[in-house]
Every structure is written in C-alpha cells, then in structure tokens.
Amino acid sequence: MPVEVILPKVDMDMATGQISRWFVTEGAVVKQGDVLFEIETDKAAMEIDAPASGILLDVTGKEGVDIPVGAPVAWIYADGEAYGADAVAKQDEAPISPLVGEMSAKPTEGGAVPPASHSAAPASGLPAISPTRGEISQSPLGARATPLARRLAREAGIVLSNIAGTGPYGRVVKADIDAAIANATPRVAPEAPAAAVASAPAPKPMSDDQVLKLFAEGSYELVPHDNMRKTIARRLVEAKSTIPHFYLTLDCELDALLALRTQLNAAAPVKKTEKGEVPAYKLSVNDMVIKAMAMALMAVPDANASWTDSAMVKHKHADVGVAVSIPGGLITPIIRHADEKTLSTISNEMKDLASRARSRKLKPEEYQGGTTAVSNLGMFGIKDFAAVINPPHATILAVGAGEQRAVVKNGEIKIANVMSVTLSTDHRAVDGALGAELLGAFKRMIENPMGMLV
Known part of the structure; x- marks a missing residue:
C-alpha cells in the first residue's frame, strides 16, 4: 500500500503551513529519511523527511500555498508497487470499507452483498455525476480513485462511483472531487430561533477593497503576507482581544x-x-x-x-x-x-x-x-x-x-x-x-x- 506524506504539526499553535520548496520532484525515487520538502511556519523553517522508501507520486502540496496540518501532500509507492491501471485494478479487487452513502444493503442469506444503488442522491446533497469519458468498469465496492480522492470523497459524503474520473485510466483524482463539491447544491440550514434580544454585531476590520480605495491606483505595491506575518497578526489580535x-x-x-x-x-x-x-x-x-x-x-x-x-x-x-x-x-x-x-x-x-x-x-x-x-x-x-x-x-x-x-x-x-x-x-x-x-x-x-x- 502507498504511504501517505502529510504536512506535520511542528508548532503547538500551528493550524496551517506552507511548503517553501520541494527538494525532490514527482516520480523521483526516495529513501526513508531523505529530505522531501521544507515547510515554513511563523517560527521556523523545517525540513521534512520521507517516511518510507519508494517512488514519490500524487504530489498535491504546492509551494507557497497554505496547507492544513495533517493534509496529504504526496504519496510514496513502494518500488515495483502497481500504479495507474494496475493499481486501480488491485484497489478494486481489494476489500474496501463502504463510503458514505455507497452501501446500505445487508448480506443476503447466501452471504452475497447486492450492488449498492447509485440512483439515489448522496446524503450530502452533492449532485450525482455520470461518467463521460468512455466506459470504465466499476467494482461494486467502489470507483477507481487515488487514495487522496477517496479520503476527500469520504469526508464530503460523495459517492465515488457517481464521479467521472479525469485522471489516468479514468481514475478519480482530487480535482474531480473538488469539482463535485463546487457544483453541489448548498444545503439550507434550518432557521435558527429568533434571539430574545438582538445583540450588536461585532465590529469588523476594513476589507481589502475598503483600504485600497483610500489610495490612488498605482501609488502602492501589494506585498502578499507570508505565513509568519499572518500567524503573528492572528496571535496578536487573539492576545489583545482575550487577555x-x-x-x-x-x-x-x-x-x-x-x-x-x-x-x-x-x-x-x-x-x-x-x-x-x-x-x-x-x-x-x-x-x-x-x-x-x-x-x-x-x-x-x-x-x-x-x-x-x-x-x-x-x-x-x-x-x-x-x-x-x-x-x-x-x-x-x-x-x-x-x-x-x-x-x-x-x-x-x-x-x-x-x-x-x-x-x-x-x-x-x-x-x-x-x-x-x-x-x-x-x-x-x-x-x-x-x-x-x-x-x-x-x-x-x-x-x-x-x-x-x-x-x-x-x-x-x-x-x-x-x-x-x-x-x-x-x-x-x-x-x-x-x-x-x-x-x-x-x-x-x-x-x-x-x-x-x-
């Protein structure tokens, strides 16, 4: 099985981090302990080692982008481990825990589990999406997907077999899950009971647009905040607001x-x-x-x-x-x-x-x-x-x-x-x-x- 490479928590208050640079490229052969990438927190820059030996694939962590702690940024496949069509076939043959909304039927007297119906809408309210890239044989237990896509689908309550994969060999990838979530019909939350006394809204800081409108266009340069500056700002606001x-x-x-x-x-x-x-x-x-x-x-x-x-x-x-x-x-x-x-x-x-x-x-x-x-x-x-x-x-x-x-x-x-x-x-x-x-x-x-x- 491939080994997940995650963004680790290196600071007690760390919620997100940024990969400042990758030291290896996708498809490279790595050994356990090799430095894969460097992450930037508000306090330090730290090098992260490979948790296993193999081939680095499915790299999703981009440099300079905020990434939640614990989120996968890549996968390491063992040398010789199937990837692509062969890996998909093996994943379909392996027993897989049912995803949300995929299996509700109980075993029959003979012990067989009937295929789950895909006609019902997913519990999350996400749309059912039919395959559009040719016919791809589906396992009754799940669609062909990368490990990251499977996890994201499970968290979002998406039925993988309803997603048309755009990856190699029709494999469902992260982008397919993101697209399904983006196209979902928002669920309407139940109306909250009216409060006995309406409280005054908390004051909000000026928005970016409100600030920029105060200055003539071309009279300034925008320098994006790095992770350190954003974290310092957040902690100072928390300290002055709560202490x-x-x-x-x-x-x-x-x-x-x-x-x-x-x-x-x-x-x-x-x-x-x-x-x-x-x-x-x-x-x-x-x-x-x-x-x-x-x-x-x-x-x-x-x-x-x-x-x-x-x-x-x-x-x-x-x-x-x-x-x-x-x-x-x-x-x-x-x-x-x-x-x-x-x-x-x-x-x-x-x-x-x-x-x-x-x-x-x-x-x-x-x-x-x-x-x-x-x-x-x-x-x-x-x-x-x-x-x-x-x-x-x-x-x-x-x-x-x-x-x-x-x-x-x-x-x-x-x-x-x-x-x-x-x-x-x-x-x-x-x-x-x-x-x-x-x-x-x-x-x-x-x-x-x-x-x-x-």
Whole structure:
C-alpha cells in the first residue's frame, strides 16, 4: 500500500503551513529519511523527511500555498508497487470499507452483498455525476480513485462511483472531487430561533477593497503576507482581544549593574577557538535583565503563573522568553530554568538561540511555552513602551534604553544611568498589587546586582 506524506504539526499553535520548496520532484525515487520538502511556519523553517522508501507520486502540496496540518501532500509507492491501471485494478479487487452513502444493503442469506444503488442522491446533497469519458468498469465496492480522492470523497459524503474520473485510466483524482463539491447544491440550514434580544454585531476590520480605495491606483505595491506575518497578526489580535492587559511602569538605576558587568567581563577566562583566543563569555545588560526577571519571579511565585479557565497554573521554575527580531517578524526563544543558571550560561545560551533564530533553525521546544518574556528595544533608543503578552504567559517586561538622567538623592540632584521598564500583566492571573510586587523585586535585583551572583 502507498504511504501517505502529510504536512506535520511542528508548532503547538500551528493550524496551517506552507511548503517553501520541494527538494525532490514527482516520480523521483526516495529513501526513508531523505529530505522531501521544507515547510515554513511563523517560527521556523523545517525540513521534512520521507517516511518510507519508494517512488514519490500524487504530489498535491504546492509551494507557497497554505496547507492544513495533517493534509496529504504526496504519496510514496513502494518500488515495483502497481500504479495507474494496475493499481486501480488491485484497489478494486481489494476489500474496501463502504463510503458514505455507497452501501446500505445487508448480506443476503447466501452471504452475497447486492450492488449498492447509485440512483439515489448522496446524503450530502452533492449532485450525482455520470461518467463521460468512455466506459470504465466499476467494482461494486467502489470507483477507481487515488487514495487522496477517496479520503476527500469520504469526508464530503460523495459517492465515488457517481464521479467521472479525469485522471489516468479514468481514475478519480482530487480535482474531480473538488469539482463535485463546487457544483453541489448548498444545503439550507434550518432557521435558527429568533434571539430574545438582538445583540450588536461585532465590529469588523476594513476589507481589502475598503483600504485600497483610500489610495490612488498605482501609488502602492501589494506585498502578499507570508505565513509568519499572518500567524503573528492572528496571535496578536487573539492576545489583545482575550487577555485583559494591565500596565505598570517604573525606573531602575543602572550604575551598580554597569559597574558589575564591566568587572565580570574583565574577569572572563580566555578560551581557544578557530578564530583565536576569545573570552569565555561577554555579558550584556539584557543578559542581566533576564536573570533579574527570573529571580524576581521566584521571589514572587504567585506571579509566576498562567491562566486557564479551570485553574491557575503555578510554575516551579522561571522560563524566560526573549523577543528576537528576525527578517519578516519576531520569535521568542526561551531560556529554561533561568533562575538556576549563571549569568555566563545565560549569556552564551542567548547568543546561540538568537543566532539560530535569525537563521530559522530553532526547534519547536526552544520557543514554545515559557512562563514570562522580555522585550528590549533599548538598543533603538526607545525610552519606554508596552508589550503584548504572549500566551500562555501572564507577564511580559518591556525594557527601554538606559540613559543619564537627573535624580534626587538625599535632597541633592545627581546624575545616574536610568532605564524605564513596563510590565504588562494578564489581569486575570496577576492583579495590580501582585504585579507591583513583582516589578519591585525586579528593581531590587537590577539596583543590587550582586544578588544575582549568589
């Protein structure tokens, strides 16, 4: 039997994916484990291997087209396995489970099953289509069809024997099923009872036509959304629509942290590499922010949570996601157990994750989940901003640029390096006072950074 090649689910939230490119062509001989194609999700590009050895045929997955998860994109036939007329004959001879609407008769006393009547309309309301491409002998148990066509027909409630196949040797193919569905008479749904009180319709975004009418023709270029951008847009709309965001902002003085960072980097041991001798680590301010956020969550464990409708998920470790800008979007690789890791470990791990994120080589487990996130736009000179929470997180910390500001100390005006941070919280899980407690713990870690070393 041929082996189905499907579009796999490589992301927890993945509903569709796109084949960015095929590495083999239809009719090619492949071995199990050979790379067949590359798929693009909103997070990464991943290579998909052949599940079996044989000949790649019935390729339906097109490059650059959204494909549902689990949908077949091709079939692999074993070397020497019948295909075409011979395969059709063998399929007709093999016992086949009855399709919807094809068999309703029970065995007679002699055990024979009378042929199913094809004169009745299919249960789905799809039209009965008579063969038009010459006479094709039909098995009483089913029509000649590709495995994909059989599955689609079964899902749509189509009687295969009523379909005129346009494939090789009169075989029913996917296009025939699509045509039958397109020509079907829509079924009328029963009228729903009138609501007691008519609710106001939900506001809808402007349509494409409404947007384009606002601009002179020829004054713009249309750039189709890729899968990453569409998924990012969908998730952001869901997050802002379903999570009640609450925001808290405060300032942190950085002088002690910057001094400690300089000392630690100067004390870094040297290691030999292909490029020569390099420091074993080089700490950034963001590395120390990650550590401070992780320790703050452990100091305020009630804020280290995720919301579900049935229960509060209380996490035992701080897994900190870090927003990384990549071409066409962003991704949030995660530092697992950041509360337990040293600053040097966090720094080196973050550099590796960011590098592989930009080349879209992260594994799903390296960016899925997490208990909080950090988004830093300080390198762009942004003073402060508010970030959107990424479910299942209940918090995200937006970090602004460090800059010299005038501060009052002991009644005197002093100059200090200060950065503003804004904590976004899911108000269902983290109330205002709890969020303030978490942000206060973070501020103490930043302004007394020696605590991150013990």
